[in-house]
Amino acid sequence: MANKNMIKRDLRNKLNWLNENTKYNVAFLTLQGSQNYDMDTNKSDVDAKCFIVPSLEDMIANKQPVSKTYRMDDNSLIDVKDIRLLPELLYKCNPAYLETLYTEYLITNNQYHRVPTLLLKSQLKELREEICNRDVMRMMNALKGLVHEKQKHMERETEATARDIEIYGYTPKDLHHLIRCAYMAEEINRRKKVDFQSLMTLDFLTKPKFNELKMYKINPIPKIEAERLAQMYVNKVDRIVEEFEKENGRVVNLEVNEKMNQFVHDYIRFCLERDIITDYIDRRQQKKLKEIEEERGNITE
Numbered sequence: 001m002a003n004k005n006m007i008k009r010d011l012r013n014k015l016n017w018l019n020e021n022t023k024y025n026v027a028f029l030t031l032q033g034s035q036n037y038d039m040d041t042n043k044s045d046v047d048a049k050c051f052i053v054p055s056l057e058d059m060i061a062n063k064q065p066v067s068k069t070y071r072m073d074d075n076s077l078i079d080v081k082d083i084r085l086l087p088e089l090l091y092k093c094n095p096a097y098l099e100t101l102y103t104e105y106l107i108t109n110n111q112y113h114r115v116p117t118l119l120l121k122s123q124l125k126e127l128r129e130e131i132c133n134r135d136v137m138r139m140m141n142a143l144k145g146l147v148h149e150k151q152k153h154m155e156r157e158t159e160a161t162a163r164d165i166e167i168y169g170y171t172p173k174d175l176h177h178l179i180r181c182a183y184m185a186e187e188i189n190r191r192k193k194v195d196f197q198s199l200m201t202l203d204f205l206t207k208p209k210f211n212e213l214k215m216y217k218i219n220p221i222p223k224i225e226a227e228r229l230a231q232m233y234v235n236k237v238d239r240i241v242e243e244f245e246k247e248n249g250r251v252v253n254l255e256v257n258e259k260m261n262q263f264v265h266d267y268i269r270f271c272l273e274r275d276i277i278t279d280y281i282d283r284r285q286q287k288k289l290k291e292i293e294e295e296r297g298n299i300t301e
Contacts, residue, residue: 025054025271091135127260154178175216179213186240
């Protein structure tokens with residue numbers, strides 16, 4: 001369903017908006033959500049995750065890393081994160097951030113160190129399978145947590161869910177995500193490893209199963225049936241995760257942590273060094289222009 005050109009154009013518009021309306025050093029934007037796994041509809045927003053590089057002033061002042069969400073006029077979201085947070089976010093195994101490593105929609109900022117950003121993108125892509133498998137047990141627990149979270153959120157009324165709650169008594173989108181996460185946990189348990197490309201695209205599902213999952217979102221079932229289905233999958237995931245831990249324990253690949261931290265550290269250092277050099281040159285040029293103007297003023301007098 002996703003229109004690739006439309007999505008890229010929308011992401012580029014979001015990048016332009018950030019460049020024009022904020023002072024962030026934007027590194028890149030990635031697509032977040034249903035278009036990444038072909039579960040979007042005509043009503044799906046194009047949401048984005050944006051990673052920014054802290055300024056030298058922010059680093060000197062030891063300011064907290066930026067973590068902020070902007071809601072656009074079309075109701076879509078831009079989730080802005082300091083790139084220093086990227087390793088931690090990926091280590092938590094939240095699928096919403098692991099998508100950053102696999103989505104085909106990643107827009108770099110041509111106005112801010114594009115070449116090193118492309119290098120970082122390449123490094124992340126090369127390491128992404130190791131990142132997703134650095135702690136498989138944590139991934140399973142993350143999916144379990146998401147399943148429970150979506151169950152609780154199904155009937156929680158917010159500004160975004162109020163209309164669905166009024167019509168259906170629950171939020172179909174949350175039921176859809178709950179079941180999708182349950183399918184992901186089942187597949188990891190079957191493979192005993194994380195193939196996130198497959199998990200994101202859901203290519204391990206049969207076509208009827210894939211269509212059924214999509215229908216939970218676009219053609220809501222009655223509330224009583226939705227609650228029964230949600231509880232069934234919650235119980236199923238609880239059992240799968242418990243059995244997985246008993247059979248496999250927990251093994252963490254710490255080398256991946258070191259590599260990831262080094263990639264991000266080197267990237268930030270490069271950007272800050274170039275920012276300092278650029279700022280110094282600009283100041284020198286401004287000083288020179290001021291001296292020239294003063295000399296012209298003296299000659300005129």
